Amino acid sequence: MKKRFMMLMSSVLAAGTLLAACGEGDEDTTPVNDGGNNNENEAAEGNNEAAEDGEGFSSKMVTDVGGVDDRSFNESAWAGLTEFGEDYPDVEVDYIQSNDASDYAPNLNRLAREGTDLTFAIGFLMLDDIKTVAEQSPDQNFALVDDVATGEDDEPIDNIANLTFAEHEGSFLVGVVAAMHTETNQVGFIGGVESPLIKKFENGFKAGVKYVDSDIDIAVQYAQDFNDASRGQQIADTMYGNGADIIYHAAGGTGNGLFTEAVDRAQGGENVWAIGVDQDQALTEGEWEEGNVILTSMVKRVDQAVYQVSEDTMNGNFPGGEIIEFGLEDEGVGIAETRDNVSDEAIEAVEEYQQMIIDGEIEVPQTDEEYEEFEGEL
Amino acid sequence: MMNNIFKGKLFGLVVPLIAIGFGFLAGAVIMLISGNNPINGYVALVQGVFGDTYYFGETLQRMTPLIFSGLAVAFAFRTGLLNIGVEGQLIVGWFVSVLVGITIEAPMIIHLPLAILAGALAGALWGFVPGVLKARFQVHEVIVTIMMNYIAMHVVNHFIRNYMLESGQRTAFINDTASLSSDYLSTLTNFSRLHWGFLIAIAACVVMWFILWKTKKGFELRSVGYNKHASSYAGMSVNMNIILSMSVSGAFAGAGGAMVGLGTYNYANILPSFTNLGFDGIAVALLGSSTSIGIFLSAFLFGGLKEGANNMQGQAGVAPELVEIIIALIIFFVASSYLIRWIYSRVQSNKEGK
Numbered sequence: 001m002k003k004r005f006m007m008l009m010s011s012v013l014a015a016g017t018l019l020a021a022c023g024e025g026d027e028d029t030t031p032v033n034d035g036g037n038n039n040e041n042e043a044a045e046g047n048n049e050a051a052e053d054g055e056g057f058s059s060k061m062v063t064d065v066g067g068v069d070d071r072s073f074n075e076s077a078w079a080g081l082t083e084f085g086e087d088y089p090d091v092e093v094d095y096i097q098s099n100d101a102s103d104y105a106p107n108l109n110r111l112a113r114e115g116t117d118l119t120f121a122i123g124f125l126m127l128d129d130i131k132t133v134a135e136q137s138p139d140q141n142f143a144l145v146d147d148v149a150t151g152e153d154d155e156p157i158d159n160i161a162n163l164t165f166a167e168h169e170g171s172f173l174v175g176v177v178a179a180m181h182t183e184t185n186q187v188g189f190i191g192g193v194e195s196p197l198i199k200k201f202e203n204g205f206k207a208g209v210k211y212v213d214s215d216i217d218i219a220v221q222y223a224q225d226f227n228d229a230s231r232g233q234q235i236a237d238t239m240y241g242n243g244a245d246i247i248y249h250a251a252g253g254t255g256n257g258l259f260t261e262a263v264d265r266a267q268g269g270e271n272v273w274a275i276g277v278d279q280d281q282a283l284t285e286g287e288w289e290e291g292n293v294i295l296t297s298m299v300k301r302v303d304q305a306v307y308q309v310s311e312d313t314m315n316g317n318f319p320g321g322e323i324i325e326f327g328l329e330d331e332g333v334g335i336a337e338t339r340d341n342v343s344d345e346a347i348e349a350v351e352e353y354q355q356m357i358i359d360g361e362i363e364v365p366q367t368d369e370e371y372e373e374f375e376g377e378l
Numbered sequence: 379m380m381n382n383i384f385k386g387k388l389f390g391l392v393v394p395l396i397a398i399g400f401g402f403l404a405g406a407v408i409m410l411i412s413g414n415n416p417i418n419g420y421v422a423l424v425q426g427v428f429g430d431t432y433y434f435g436e437t438l439q440r441m442t443p444l445i446f447s448g449l450a451v452a453f454a455f456r457t458g459l460l461n462i463g464v465e466g467q468l469i470v471g472w473f474v475s476v477l478v479g480i481t482i483e484a485p486m487i488i489h490l491p492l493a494i495l496a497g498a499l500a501g502a503l504w505g506f507v508p509g510v511l512k513a514r515f516q517v518h519e520v521i522v523t524i525m526m527n528y529i530a531m532h533v534v535n536h537f538i539r540n541y542m543l544e545s546g547q548r549t550a551f552i553n554d555t556a557s558l559s560s561d562y563l564s565t566l567t568n569f570s571r572l573h574w575g576f577l578i579a580i581a582a583c584v585v586m587w588f589i590l591w592k593t594k595k596g597f598e599l600r601s602v603g604y605n606k607h608a609s610s611y612a613g614m615s616v617n618m619n620i621i622l623s624m625s626v627s628g629a630f631a632g633a634g635g636a637m638v639g640l641g642t643y644n645y646a647n648i649l650p651s652f653t654n655l656g657f658d659g660i661a662v663a664l665l666g667s668s669t670s671i672g673i674f675l676s677a678f679l680f681g682g683l684k685e686g687a688n689n690m691q692g693q694a695g696v697a698p699e700l701v702e703i704i705i706a707l708i709i710f711f712v713a714s715s716y717l718i719r720w721i722y723s724r725v726q727s728n729k730e731g732k
Binding site for chain 1: 430432433436440535539547548569571642645647648650651653654684685687688689691692698702
């Protein structure tokens with residue numbers, strides 16, 4: 001009996017080992033959050049509210065379904081928090097990942113109930129949940145990235161800071177780059193879930209392309225998913241197949257499929273490019289034997305925004321109820337630092353247009369209506 | 379004593395328990411290998427369910443739709459049908475109940491039952507189609523129901539996006555008269571989203587048991603499940619029973635969707651991907667061996683695992699994917715209950731041989 005039992009046990013262990021080995025491959029891309037736990041003890045020792053060195057202050061975030069390794073804005077937000085934690089070693093930083101939409105409210109609540117001083121909700125998908133949670137924990141501070149939370153009277157909510165970005169302006173600039181680089185006179189845009197936010201990317205990009213050359217065709221398709229790389233690859237395949245040679249994506253994890261497809265085609269000798277989003281994606285994606293398929297990226301400095309709001313809050317200046325827009329002017333958006341693939345001509349043009357946008361000479365459209373108007377005036 | 383446990387009726391209970399035990403054991407091994415302390419991990423998991431009335435309330439809230447989707451899968455399974463379309467039936471049920479909740483004005487006593495019923499009907503319709511195709515044209519229900527899931531999701535998304543979009547990704551909130559939300563239950567559990575739907579789910583368990591085991595129709599349904607040809611020979615209409623079974627199964631799923639729409643969220647939103655509530659129902663039904671009480675208990679387990687998983691990453695630093703792995707392992711061991719039986723019988727014969 002005993003022997004049998006041992007055998008059974010060992011087979012279970014063996015199975016566990018095998019499965020764990022499979023899991024370990026993921027380890028590179030799934031950093032287990034140590035960042036905050038290291039500081040936990042130190043932070044717990046003193047409870048001085050918002051001391052200079054940040055002792056006792058905690059700033060944590062809830063990711064949306066993309067997870068903290070989405071190579072996109074969740075990752076960027078966590079990078080900002082990590083940096084904040086490094087600069088102020090006594091501060092406690094941490095994150096919780098959400099597996100699906102039903103996790104948002106419990107996760108936000110969890111952080112609020114732990115007494116977190118500042119809780120970030122990363123992504124507009126959490127808009128409704130953060131409103132409810134903020135109402136239930138009125139003494140806690142929250143910050144929402146990418147959207148504006150308003151109460152029933154359309155007034156901002158006192159304990160939520162709203163962090164938004166001028167994505168249309170940044171997208172305009174990568175649109176300019178795309179227009180100057182396309183050889184087939186066709187470019188494409190892949191969106192995540194169709195929404196006012198992603199529309200800002202789309203319309204800004206289209207406006208940038210058309211501003212340079214109104215004869216260029218622009219294909220637009222939405223994957224209706226932020227986390228489906230195979231769908232992204234399918235769409236990219238169709239667009240490249242139809243003659244586009246540069247595709248810009250604003251689709252989170254779905255966009256990774258675009259890079260896969262672009263690399264495949266580049267290896268097959270085709271001259272195609274992809275444009276990344278949110279982070280300088282050329283640093284992590286798109287590489288192949290003879291270079292990188294990522295032409296440029298529209299960076300959105302979620303990390304800076306998260307860092308700045310954390311620092312302000314720690315110093316007692318929580319921007320509650322305010323809507324902070326990070327635009328071209330304060331380098332909240334812009335084109336990526338990696339510019340190996342971009343021609344000097346295009347960079348010059350980008351700099352010129354950037355100044356024009358800052359000076360208000362170009363009004364970049366955000367919605368479909370504004371875009372139609374913009375196009376009509378060209 | 380041991381003999382009785384394994385040979386008697388209790389065996390049905392022992393297999394899932396062993397499977398759960400092995401699932402957790404294997405999960406512990408994986409945690410060890412990935413550099414986490416399994417004891418801390420499981421303490422965090424348990425605390426994430428029982429540590430705070432809020433967490434407990436959220437767990438009950440999470441298990442509510444799982445009960446319905448489990449019942450839906452089990453009901454069809456009793457008639458020998460594999461309803462993989464619970465996900466889609468749940469989505470249309472969610473949407474239609476919210477639609478009724480928004481557009482109709484009526485006192486609560488009419489409005490709320492009407493909204494739930496509308497959700498159940500929509501789900502039933504979504505189950506009826508594959509039922510008819512199976513009965514009439516012998517199209518395999520697994521294929522049809524899988525495809526119906528996609529149709530459900532994209533059609534619902536289309537309607538929300540084009541006709542009902544209120545802010546960002548969702549519809550307007552439903553009228554209060556159609557809401558299952560309960561201030562009482564919510565306050566009781568420290569502002570969790572627990573709602574009256576939980577009690578309805580318990581009632582639904584009783585309803586399924588009653589239909590299947592206490593009515594003539596239920597006997598027919600089960601009989602078709604056991605042996606189609608014998609049932610046909612005995613004068614039962616196999617085709618009618620297949621259609622009926624799929625429709626009722628869909629109605630359970632649709633009602634589950636209504637619980638999510640009217641209770642948890644009070645709105646419907648554009649779904650970027652499947653909710654997985656329906657697919658998890660397959661696991662719930664399997665672990666609960668397609669019995670009402672079993673489904674209730676396994677829905678609690680799965681709801682608790684999902685709720686506690688968030689605490690595991692927050693408190694113990696364990697990746698949430700690990701909980702998915704544990705769930706998968708539990709299902710794996712349940713599915714291999716044959717293996718457990720076989721090992722046991724070998725152990726037994728060995729003993730007797732001595």
